[in-house]
Amino acid sequence: MDYSLIIMIIGVLLILVSFFIKDSVKKVESEVEDLSFTLYQDVSTIKRRLKVIEEELLIEGTTMKAPKKQKVQPVIHEIIKNQVLELHKQGYSLPEISKRSSLTVEEVNNVIGGDK
Template sequence: MSALIILLLILSIILFIVSFFQKDQSSNVKKELDDLSMNLYQETYQMNKRIKVLEEELLVDDQLMKKELSKSDKPIVNEILRNQVIALFKQGLSVEQISKQSALAQAEVKNVIANFLNQ
């Protein structure tokens, strides 16, 4: 019985000493997690930087567009509105009614109708 106890004691001491020489798996996992989180932060930073650049470009484009629109005193009437005004004119509606339905000024409606009649 005492030989068994001594044998178990020697075995436990050997296993205890061997455990100090084995690699720690948790340190590898911690390192990988740190690397992954650092990559995530870097990518997030890069994306935010790109978004800021795009927002600035859009802001500049928007400001240029507003300047171009403010330079031209004549509002732009697109083809759809022009066709709508002509169709309403053909139906016999007055300039005031066409202006209300198309959300255009009466002068613009008259201009579109005059261009249609001159064609």
């Protein structure tokens, strides 16, 4: 009987102490809530700024025209050109020369002068 009385007194004391001790969980919850609210405000500000920038770019984009793409001829080394011309003199076809020189058929044709 003595043990049950001691356990009951300890339980009552712990309940009373729990009312007077500040709850750290509530403090953490409050900090998380403040942090999430701050984060929400920052995200909203960034979204507004991004929208303004997009609108400025859209306005500027309507007045500007995109430059026309020009076809860029690849630079072919002089040694490869000489190799292609030599293979052409020997009677190789354009696809065969293309395989041996690692150029496309169009590039081989340009080196030989077939496009002129």
